[in-house]
Amino acid sequence: MSLFEQNFSVFLQGFGHTLLASIFALVGSLILGTIFAIMQVTNSRTARSIGNIYVQVFRNIPLLIITLFFYLAVAKVIKMTGFTAGTIALTLYTSAFIAESVRAGILSIEAGQMEGARANGLTFGQAMRVIILPQAFKVAIPSLGNQFINLVKNSSILAFVGGLDLMYQGNIVAANSFDTFTTYIIIGLFYLVITLPLSYYIQHLEHKLKKNA
Amino acid sequence: MSMIEFKNVQKYYGDFHALHDINLKIDAGETVVLIGPSGSGKSTLIRTVNGLEEIEDGQLIVDGQDLHDPKTDINKIRRDVGMVFQHFNLYNNKTALENIMLAPRLVLGREEAENKRIAMELLEKVGLADKANNMPSALSGGQKQRIAIARSLAMKPKALLFDEPTSALDPEMIGDVLDVMRDIAKDSSMTLLVVTHEMGFAKAVADRVIFMADGRILEDNSTASFFENPREPRAKKFLSQVEHH
Amino acid sequence: MEKAKKRRFGLIATIILALAIVLGLFWAQQTVAHNAKHQDTLTRVKKSGKIVWGTKADTKLFGLMDTKTGQSEGFDVDMAKAVTKQIGKQIGEKLTPSFVTVSTASKIQLLKNTNIDGVFGVMTITPERAKIVDFSQPYFPAGxxxxxxxxxxxxxxxxxxxxxxxxxxxxxxxxxxxxxxxxxxxxxxxxxxxxxxxxxxxxxxxxxxxxxxxxxxxxxxxxxxxxxxGGTLTNGPYGAAFDHDQKPMVDQVNQAINTMKKNGVYNQLIKKWFGQVPGLDWHDLEVHE
Missing domain, CATH: 3.40.190.10 (Periplasmic binding protein-like II)
Incomplete structure (x- = not known):
């Protein structure tokens, strides 16, 4: 416990960075993922291939490599810190998985919903936004929940590029205190502080939507 | 003045020739019923009118605009041409009232109080004012279809397309839907194109009957003479089969 | 009402389970640490006939993995081999060295868990570290x-x-x-x-x-x-590290290093690894006694 007290401010700083990176990446990947999911279900062949290539690229490359790419290569052109590089990589990587979840959600909605909306005079965009996506997200929530929890845990990638997150601070505390085990247990608990309420909230949302359906 | 005009229209699904050289003219205010055996292309034909199916060749002029011209804004045409589907296609995430109010709000920018007043009037008209706040999942098939009709009418369309509106309904629900459609047909300003198997309805409201088979229009006749004395042997055979049902 | 109760129960169950896992891990760690205390490294080495050394695999000149052989090579590795041989002579038994790759972060934990007997891993002798591990005499004058x-x-x-x-x-x-x-x-x-x-x-x-x-x-x-x-900011000589309270083992290692410094083995290794480094005069590193 003294390890915890002595390094409290360090852990808190790490926790803050992890939380911040998670929130940025969560919002960013949800927006990006939805855009690329929609691209994959349009009639335009170009949009479909762009969406498909994007998803395949970012889903099939290890997150560490994407992170290092931004930290070591892109940073030569556009200055960015490890935190920024890691958060961008986390956003892109997660967005590919979210695109797949949202796409599956969209495809599960019967075609009549889109036809009805288009025949009613709505544009493709309006129909997507008001009719299709709200229904698709409902279907996709369990899978999106998994992606979000993975995202929080995957944010530990920031440690590899000096991203000041929980894992980064944990590595330093572990190395300086020589008590690796206790340190990582504390770090693990901090992650639980984010992931447990998140899982719980998603379950709650699932129940609520089931009741409405 | 013609509302809908097909000129040598061809439609293919891959190698399958779905519509053969269609020529057809429907005047504003006319009520036309389209009949034929299943697979005859009548659903395909009606779906080309609001661009849900694209045509490969010919001209399809709706409200003065050629749908085959890439410059034509299909969304603009769809404001004026409503459609009622076999499976209703109500918005599952919206209440009955919201189903009706959505497109006028988003597409026409109709003012909210006005929008609601019109929507409630239409619910009244289709006999479902008490279901305004129901979700589609809490409505019967016949109720859904009447809401869907109200949804189309809320756009105040020049033409309305009905694609087998009663085929998915239980027999006891059909009457209510046909009653609503009859009321609409009485309003002589709206052009109606109806694909249906309800011969009684066709006899009662149609100005003209068009008989299709194998992607071709075989007969285009006034309602009275079509039912009394069809020219085409296949139409004759079709009528006898339907009436024996 | 029923549902709300069930949900609350689920949440509480989750928290209790999480706490149980954490406490269980703490207990396991305490047990491991406790058992490890009674182990004497030299006794263990004598019994097994080998010394398990932790060395680095990512540090050029000291411990760098040769991708062809899969073995780490460097000054630390050679020191570990030579010290093993020398201790074998001192205690009159045949000892063989064996190697485990350690990272900077993991090496102390591995020592504590007795996964390894000692570390030759570019490890600077500091007072903080000396509270947790035993160091040999300095074997390389780093800064x-x-x-x-x-x-x-x-x-x-x-x-x-x-x-x-x-x-x-x-x-x-x-x-x-x-x-x-x-x-x-x-x-x-x-x-x-x-x-x-x-x-x-x-x-x-x-x-x-x-x-x-x-x-x-x-x-x-x-x-x-x-x-x-910029020269050297600090003097931070390297020492070989062992678990805490391993005086017999450390004495053997210190004796071995002394012997190697006297008989020229140490200087041979210095020349082998630092003879070709640009900007560094390897003669400064030689020991003359």
Missing amino acids: QSLLVKKDSGIKSVNDLNDPSKTVLVVVGTTAAQNIKKFAPKAKTIALQDYASAMQALKAGQGQAISTDNAILYGLATENPDYQVV
Whole structure:
């Protein structure tokens, strides 16, 4: 416990960075993922291939490599810190998985919903936004929940590029205190502080939507 | 003045020739019923009118605009041409009232109080004012279809397309839907194109009957003479089969 | 009402389960640590006939994995081999060395868990570390220095004392603390290993790498655009590390190192590994007694 007290401010700083990176990446990947999911279900062949290539690229490359790419290569052109590089990589990587979840959600909605909306005079965009996506997200929530929890845990990638997150601070505390085990247990608990309420909230949302359906 | 005009229209699904050289003219205010055996292309034909199916060749002029011209804004045409589907296609995430109010709000920018007043009037008209706040999942098939009709009418369309509106309904629900459609047909300003198997309805409201088979229009006749004395042997055979049902 | 109760029960159950797992892990760790205390390293070594050494695999000149053989090679590795042989002579038994790759972060935990008997791993002797592990006598006179790009204009640690400057260090080294002392305004970023730090330096993520000169010379031999500058900030000689309270083992190792320094084995190894390093006079490292 003294390890915890002595390094409290360090852990808190790490926790803050992890939380911040998670929130940025969560919002960013949800927006990006939805855009690329929609691209994959349009009639335009170009949009479909762009969406498909994007998803395949970012889903099939290890997150560490994407992170290092931004930290070591892109940073030569556009200055960015490890935190920024890691958060961008986390956003892109997660967005590919979210695109797949949202796409599956969209495809599960019967075609009549889109036809009805288009025949009613709505544009493709309006129909997507008001009719299709709200229904698709409902279907996709369990899978999106998994992606979000993975995202929080995957944010530990920031440690590899000096991203000041929980894992980064944990590595330093572990190395300086020589008590690796206790340190990582504390770090693990901090992650639980984010992931447990998140899982719980998603379950709650699932129940609520089931009741409405 | 013609509302809908097909000129040598061809439609293919891959190698399958779905519509053969269609020529057809429907005047504003006319009520036309389209009949034929299943697979005859009548659903395909009606779906080309609001661009849900694209045509490969010919001209399809709706409200003065050629749908085959890439410059034509299909969304603009769809404001004026409503459609009622076999499976209703109500918005599952919206209440009955919201189903009706959505497109006028988003597409026409109709003012909210006005929008609601019109929507409630239409619910009244289709006999479902008490279901305004129901979700589609809490409505019967016949109720859904009447809401869907109200949804189309809320756009105040020049033409309305009905694609087998009663085929998915239980027999006891059909009457209510046909009653609503009859009321609409009485309003002589709206052009109606109806694909249906309800011969009684066709006899009662149609100005003209068009008989299709194998992607071709075989007969285009006034309602009275079509039912009394069809020219085409296949139409004759079709009528006898339907009436024996 | 029923549902709300069930949901609350689910939440409480989840929290209890999480706590149980955490406490269980603590208990397991305590048990392992407790059992480990009674182990005498020298006794264990005598019984097994071998010494298991932790060495690095990512540090040129000291312990670097040869991708062809899969074996680490370097001064530390050769020291470990020679010391093993010498101890064998001292205790009159045949001993063989065996090697486990350790990272900077894991080496102490591995010692504590008795996964390894000792560490030759570019490990600076510090008072904090000496509370937790036993060190041998110093076997290499290292000191913290700086690696910078040749055209950077940085000549000493004073040039880095600026909020716009970032100094790259490696997790688990003492370099960050010393930079805070000598250049308090500079930022430090810790990376996982020296290869990552070198890549980050090349990408402009920092203006200097700071760690032991011995390691920096290794990096400089591979990256001719970079040079070691500023002399040594600290004296941080390397020692071999063992679990706490292992005096018999440490005595054997100290005796072995003394013998090697006298009989020339030590100087041979210095020449083998540091004879060709540019900017470094290996004769300074030789021991004459």
